[in-house]
Amino acid sequence: MPVPAILFPADPLNPRRPDPHFAWEARLLRESGGEHHLVDHDALLAGQAEEAVRRVPRDSGPLWYRGWMLPSARYRGFGAALTARGGNLLTSPPGYAAAHELPGWYGVFEGATPASAWIPSAGPVAPGPAELAAAAARLGGSGPAIVKDYVKSRKHEWHEACYVPDLADLPAVGRVVARFVELQGEFLAGGVVLRRYEEFERAGGGPESADRGTGDRGSGRTGDAASARSTGDAAGGGPGAGGRAVEARVWWLDGRPVLVGPHPDAPHQSVEPDLTEVRALVRTLGCRFVTTDLASRADGSGWRVVEVGDGQVSDLPRGIDPSGLLTALIAA
Ligand SMILES: Nc1ncnc2c1ncn2[C@@H]1O[C@H](COP(=O)(O)OP(=O)(O)OP(=O)(O)O)[C@@H](O)[C@H]1O
Numbered sequence: 661m662p663v664p665a666i667l668f669p670a671d672p673l674n675p676r677r678p679d680p681h682f683a684w685e686a687r688l689l690r691e692s693g694g695e696h697h698l699v700d701h702d703a704l705l706a707g708q709a710e711e712a713v714r715r716v717p718r719d720s721g722p723l724w725y726r727g728w729m730l731p732s733a734r735y736r737g738f739g740a741a742l743t744a745r746g747g748n749l750l751t752s753p754p755g756y757a758a759a760h761e762l763p764g765w766y767g768v769f770e771g772a773t774p775a776s777a778w779i780p781s782a783g784p785v786a787p788g789p790a791e792l793a794a795a796a797a798r799l800g801g802s803g804p805a806i807v808k809d810y811v812k813s814r815k816h817e818w819h820e821a822c823y824v825p826d827l828a829d830l831p832a833v834g835r836v837v838a839r840f841v842e843l844q845g846e847f848l849a850g851g852v853v854l855r856r857y858e859e860f861e862r863a864g865g866g867p868e869s870a871d872r873g874t875g876d877r878g879s880g881r882t883g884d885a886a887s888a889r890s891t892g893d894a895a896g897g898g899p900g901a902g903g904r905a906v907e908a909r910v911w912w913l914d915g916r917p918v919l920v921g922p923h924p925d926a927p928h929q930s931v932e933p934d935l936t937e938v939r940a941l942v943r944t945l946g947c948r949f950v951t952t953d954l955a956s957r958a959d960g961s962g963w964r965v966v967e968v969g970d971g972q973v974s975d976l977p978r979g980i981d982p983s984g985l986l987t988a989l990i991a992a
């Protein structure tokens with residue numbers, strides 16, 4: 661069996677080198693005896709997949725990707741361009757979409773994750789009042805909620821574009837959703853999601869440093885690599901806010917947790933999630949390489965899945981050693 665190589669985005673300023681954000685992973689991979697190739701992320705986003713993969717050798721066989729988020733349609737083009745060169749992304753395009761977008765994984769995780777309702781959208785247009793009322797009704801019609809799209813929230817604009825104090829106040833729901841859609845603009849992924857707000861255990865000391873997630877450049881949702889999120893209006897500002905929710909990010913490969921660490925937003929947090937329930941759900945989802953972000957309920961009644969992600973585009977917390985993860989990927 662050929663050993664998988666890993667594709668990283670190239671540095672836009674120096675296409676023969678990995679993007680600085682991934683240079684460290686590429687170096688660790690090399691030190692573990694693995695091989696990487698480079699792809700042009702901007703060309704991928706522009707829909708020029710053949711151009712994007714031109715530095716990937718022909719007949720390269722099994723491939724993982726570690727890079728910026730891609731919209732599911734762009735990942736599909738990426739997969740097809742690699743297939744045409746004799747490469748094979750080990751996460752198929754349908755598998756990517758299933759882990760990357762909330763409607764793809766929600767059915768499997770329902771009950772273990774906050775109740776959610778979504779409204780598909782064809783572009784950056786806010787849903788109308790009737791659609792919002794119907795979605796709010798599907799969540800019980802009252803109580804606090806959060807707003808996001810199929811992939812990301814605007815948690816750093818918490819009161820303005822993320823947190824809804826009461827679903828029964830439909831004009832207020834409409835305002836938060838409209839602002840969310842306006843800020844996401846052309847990068848709105850899939851549609852608008854409403855999720856019932858749940859109280860999670862918090863780190864007492866106020867918002868932690870907010871590192872930019874892997875997705876933000878690639879998804880283009882914040883436009884460019886320089887548009888780091890501000891920490892001023894950070895997530896966790898709901899009822900009884902006192903710092904952000906403590907989240908663990910668990911990296912799963914073929915149903916096994918190969919790396920357990922903090923969420924990249926709070927890289928120094930120590931976390932010990934109970935994986936009993938989520939392990940079975942990850943296996944049911946059936947995607948080979950995924951992450952789950954887990955938070956502990958404030959009342960101590962157990963761990964909840966805040967979100968699922970494709971492992972290829974999930975950000976690593978600073979300071980964690982991913983050597984074991986990389987070794988597992990090239991042994992998979
Ligand atoms: N249903 C919920 N109840 C309470 N808090 C929530 C809920 N959903 C999200 N949050 C809070 O908002 C934050 C952002 O939500 P979420 O993780 O879904 O969005 P995101 O933008 O994809 O974040 P990232 O990709 O950086 O993890 C979470 O880390 C959590 O603190």
Ligand SMILES: [Mg+2]
Nearest residue numbers: 923953966967
């Ligand atoms: Mg998250």
